[in-house]
Amino acid sequence: MGEDHPNKSVLRADLLRVRAALTAEQRAGAERAIAERALELEELAAARTVAAYVSIGSEPGTRALLEVLRGRRERVLLPVLLGDNDLDWAVYGGPEGLERSARGLYEPAGPRLGVDAVTEADVVLLPGLAVDGRGMRLGRGGGSYDRVLGRLAAAGAGAALVVLLYGHEVLERVPAEAHDRPVDAVVTPEGVTRFPRAGGAG
Numbered sequence: 001m002g003e004d005h006p007n008k009s010v011l012r013a014d015l016l017r018v019r020a021a022l023t024a025e026q027r028a029g030a031e032r033a034i035a036e037r038a039l040e041l042e043e044l045a046a047a048r049t050v051a052a053y054v055s056i057g058s059e060p061g062t063r064a065l066l067e068v069l070r071g072r073r074e075r076v077l078l079p080v081l082l083g084d085n086d087l088d089w090a091v092y093g094g095p096e097g098l099e100r101s102a103r104g105l106y107e108p109a110g111p112r113l114g115v116d117a118v119t120e121a122d123v124v125l126l127p128g129l130a131v132d133g134r135g136m137r138l139g140r141g142g143g144s145y146d147r148v149l150g151r152l153a154a155a156g157a158g159a160a161l162v163v164l165l166y167g168h169e170v171l172e173r174v175p176a177e178a179h180d181r182p183v184d185a186v187v188t189p190e191g192v193t194r195f196p197r198a199g200g201a202g
Contacts (some may be wrong), residue, residue, distance in 0.1 A: 031061025
């Protein structure tokens with residue numbers, strides 16, 4: 001992937017600092033609101049399989065949304081972080097089926113489906129730190145979701161790509177590199193913003 005853009009590191013540090021200052025009450029309110037707003041997405045309403053993730057720490061909360069999706073009988077896939085930072089996937093069976101991994105993440109305990117299982121998803125919910133008006137997403141820098149997005153593109157998968165953020169993390173511009181892929185929409189506690197797909201690429 002090449003070296004990371006230096007401005008990304010500075011921006012990440014600033015954004016993480018703001019997240020860390022949020023109170024537990026603010027985070028809980030944002031989690032409830034994100035779950036409500038995400039359900040406004042018609043792609044999510046029509047989805048049979050959703051690839052999601054379990055939020056940790058000060059990330060915008062996903063657990064409320066995971067429970068809503070499971071309650072609607074959507075098939076929810078959750079990532080399992082591999083040693084090389086790639087992502088395997090397993091089906092979400094509820095909070096009681098989550099295990100804390102050695103790296104501090106919550107992962108499903110069920111059978112592993114392989115790295116290509118994400119290509120079956122109709123919607124892929126992505127973590128991130130920011131997104132800009134072009135739909136360019138700033139991740140944490142580990143490269144896991146760069147691989148996921150590359151795998152989706154290589155497979156010709158038409159999944160809707162949706163990043164979950166706090167409202168202040170929708171920025172005018174984030175540093176982008178040639179391999180970065182735009183998302184289709186961002187969900188914040190305040191609502192949904194959609195981005196045009198450049199040339200239909202995803």
